[in-house]
Amino acid sequence: MVLMQGNEAITRGALDAGVRFFAGYPITPSTEIAEIMSVELPKVGGKFLQMEDEIGSLAAVIGASLTGLKAMTATSGPGFSLMQENLGYAYMTEVPCLVVNVMRGGPSTGLPTHPSQGDVMQARWGTHGDHPAIVLAPSSVLDCYVLTVRAINLAERFRTPVILLPDEVVAHMREDVTLPEKVDVVDREAPHVPPEWYYPYDDSTTDVAPLAPFGTGFRFHVTGLTHDRAGFATTVPAEVDRAVRNLKRKMDRFRLEIIQVERVHLADAEVVVAAYGICARSAEAAVMQARAQGYRAGFVNMKTIWPFCFKLVERVAESAKAIIVPEMNLGQLVREFDRAVCGRTQVVPISRVDGEAITPRQILDVIAELARPGGTA
Amino acid sequence: MIVVRFAGYGGQGLLTAGLILADAAAVFDKKKVIQTQSYGAEARGGASRSDVIISDEDIVFPKPDHLDILVAMNQLSVDKYSASLADGGTLIADATFVTMVTFPDFYSIPFTKIARERLGREIVANVVALGALVELKGVVSKKAAAGALEQRIPQAALDVNRKALEEGFKAAREAASAREKAVADYDIV
Numbered sequence: 001m002v003l004m005q006g007n008e009a010i011t012r013g014a015l016d017a018g019v020r021f022f023a024g025y026p027i028t029p030s031t032e033i034a035e036i037m038s039v040e041l042p043k044v045g046g047k048f049l050q051m052e053d054e055i056g057s058l059a060a061v062i063g064a065s066l067t068g069l070k071a072m073t074a075t076s077g078p079g080f081s082l083m084q085e086n087l088g089y090a091y092m093t094e095v096p097c098l099v100v101n102v103m104r105g106g107p108s109t110g111l112p113t114h115p116s117q118g119d120v121m122q123a124r125w126g127t128h129g130d131h132p133a134i135v136l137a138p139s140s141v142l143d144c145y146v147l148t149v150r151a152i153n154l155a156e157r158f159r160t161p162v163i164l165l166p167d168e169v170v171a172h173m174r175e176d177v178t179l180p181e182k183v184d185v186v187d188r189e190a191p192h193v194p195p196e197w198y199y200p201y202d203d204s205t206t207d208v209a210p211l212a213p214f215g216t217g218f219r220f221h222v223t224g225l226t227h228d229r230a231g232f233a234t235t236v237p238a239e240v241d242r243a244v245r246n247l248k249r250k251m252d253r254f255r256l257e258i259i260q261v262e263r264v265h266l267a268d269a270e271v272v273v274a275a276y277g278i279c280a281r282s283a284e285a286a287v288m289q290a291r292a293q294g295y296r297a298g299f300v301n302m303k304t305i306w307p308f309c310f311k312l313v314e315r316v317a318e319s320a321k322a323i324i325v326p327e328m329n330l331g332q333l334v335r336e337f338d339r340a341v342c343g344r345t346q347v348v349p350i351s352r353v354d355g356e357a358i359t360p361r362q363i364l365d366v367i368a369e370l371a372r373p374g375g376t377a
Numbered sequence: 378m379i380v381v382r383f384a385g386y387g388g389q390g391l392l393t394a395g396l397i398l399a400d401a402a403a404v405f406d407k408k409k410v411i412q413t414q415s416y417g418a419e420a421r422g423g424a425s426r427s428d429v430i431i432s433d434e435d436i437v438f439p440k441p442d443h444l445d446i447l448v449a450m451n452q453l454s455v456d457k458y459s460a461s462l463a464d465g466g467t468l469i470a471d472a473t474f475v476t477m478v479t480f481p482d483f484y485s486i487p488f489t490k491i492a493r494e495r496l497g498r499e500i501v502a503n504v505v506a507l508g509a510l511v512e513l514k515g516v517v518s519k520k521a522a523a524g525a526l527e528q529r530i531p532q533a534a535l536d537v538n539r540k541a542l543e544e545g546f547k548a549a550r551e552a553a554s555a556r557e558k559a560v561a562d563y564d565i566v
Binding site for chain 2: 001002003028112113114169172173174175176278281282284285288356357359360361
């Protein structure tokens with residue numbers, strides 16, 4: 001057992017999952033990740049690069065990943081905005097990588113040292129064009145470790161960027177933690193054909209098109225332009241359609257595997273609190289207190305934010321009187337709840353944007369109000 | 378469950394003090410611990426604080442809604458956080474900078490003055506304060522505090538920090554006996 005910070009646990013997870021390349025530009029509240037990686041990577045034969053900015057950082061990560069290395073970067077809101085361009089490039093070229101965005105208050109430079117959950121929609125739709133997104137949100141230091149390993153595994157498995165989206169509280173807090181002794185590590189699928197038969201975007205015989213490391217004899221073209229299975233630009237409608245739909249399809253097929261939610265006391269819950277990140281801790285504390293006071297409350301901790309757990313929310317909407325969605329923003333993920341629930345039950349947002357975490361008390365008050373006969377909030 | 382807050386200006390070593398206390402409780406005393414921090418964008422100056430929750434059971438929500446012990450390294454922290462102290466809580470103030478306390482149960486010890494005059498390094502005032510906290514309130518064992526100090530402080534600065542911890546123990550004992558005496562005197566009068 002050790003005392004460990006969230007950001008530190010992220011680096012431990014990354015190293016254990018096999019990350020051997022980090023390029024980044026330091027920014028609070030993610031700086032510890034770059035700091036630790038700069039010390040630890042050389043010890044395991046990896047490379048650390050401090051780049052001139054966040055655009056260059058993600059570009060370097062994409063390049064490194066194409067050579068076969070597991071690669072990552074870490075940033076916060078302002079840097080994440082700059083990364084959107086190359087994030088789109090990585091989605092389009094299907095290059096596995098991990099982007100950690102430790103959320104601080106925004107917009108712009110905002111609140112460098114205070115928490116927020118304002119980047120939930122940016123993590124989903126920040127870069128232009130139709131693209132899938134896998135976004136994971138840790139709510140404890142152990143989560144920071146486990147979900148980083150998971151994020152890298154998902155990136156390698158599905159040949160896609162994955163975003164880890166901790167908030168400042170989770171990234172900066174220290175907890176006593178016992179890390180797992182061994183973790184399952186996934187490596188990207190290698191080509192099953194000789195170089196002259198290789199198509200970098202051909203997934204006709206595998207779940208995901210195998211990615212060959214650059215410099216091993218497999219010559220192929222990488223472009224952000226819509227491309228055919230050989231990687232060359234195309235405007236042929238059938239090829240364009242296939243290329244865009246394939247990005248989404250590979251994720252849709254495996255969404256049950258990707259979505260991970262923790263469910264507590266849902267069976268008899270009248271009021272369900274659904275949260276992610278540090279708010280999931282507030283929700284858990286509030287629900288425990290509520291049950292001690294006789295309220296039938298339950299909670300959901302969404303460790304996967306995107307893809308969104310539509311099916312689960314639809315089911316909860318059948319039985320619960322209300323779903324409370326606490327977020328440190330003015331209501332972002334709550335919109336997905338509205339879409340899933342379709343008016344079948346009450347969806348109650350709790351918002352906080354003053355740079356402080358939502359407290360269990362805030363949530364408990366809303367549970368109590370909603371549980372009252374005829375109560376609305 | 379016990380909640381300790383170190384508060385003062387950025388640069389006074391509050392995060393380090395919180396970290397050593399958290400390490401002492403978690404790694405050496407085998408307690409459940411959460412340490413959080415709040416600070417401004419400035420490297421020095423600005424308000425800074427570090428909260429440590431120590432418990433025998435799992436801690437669900439990491440941000441405390443009350444304090445049991447406030448270690449205040451400047452007047453601003455006393456003014457700002459005394460009201461968050463629970464009934465039965467204790468304020469431990471750095472008398473070098475704090476001139477007025479507004480909480481009934483308090484100890485006023487000149488941590489920075491001790492660090493400057495007896496140790497020649499003002500920067501170790503945080504560890505003097507940590508020593509006093511451990512001596513007065515026993516939130517962690519002295520052995521745990523010393524062990525965590527060895528782990529967290531770089532080799533070159535270890536010696537002066539060890540002495541700072543001892544000075545903190547000593548200053549706290551003096552403050553405690555002075556207070557006992559003052560209370561006794563008050564009873565006689």
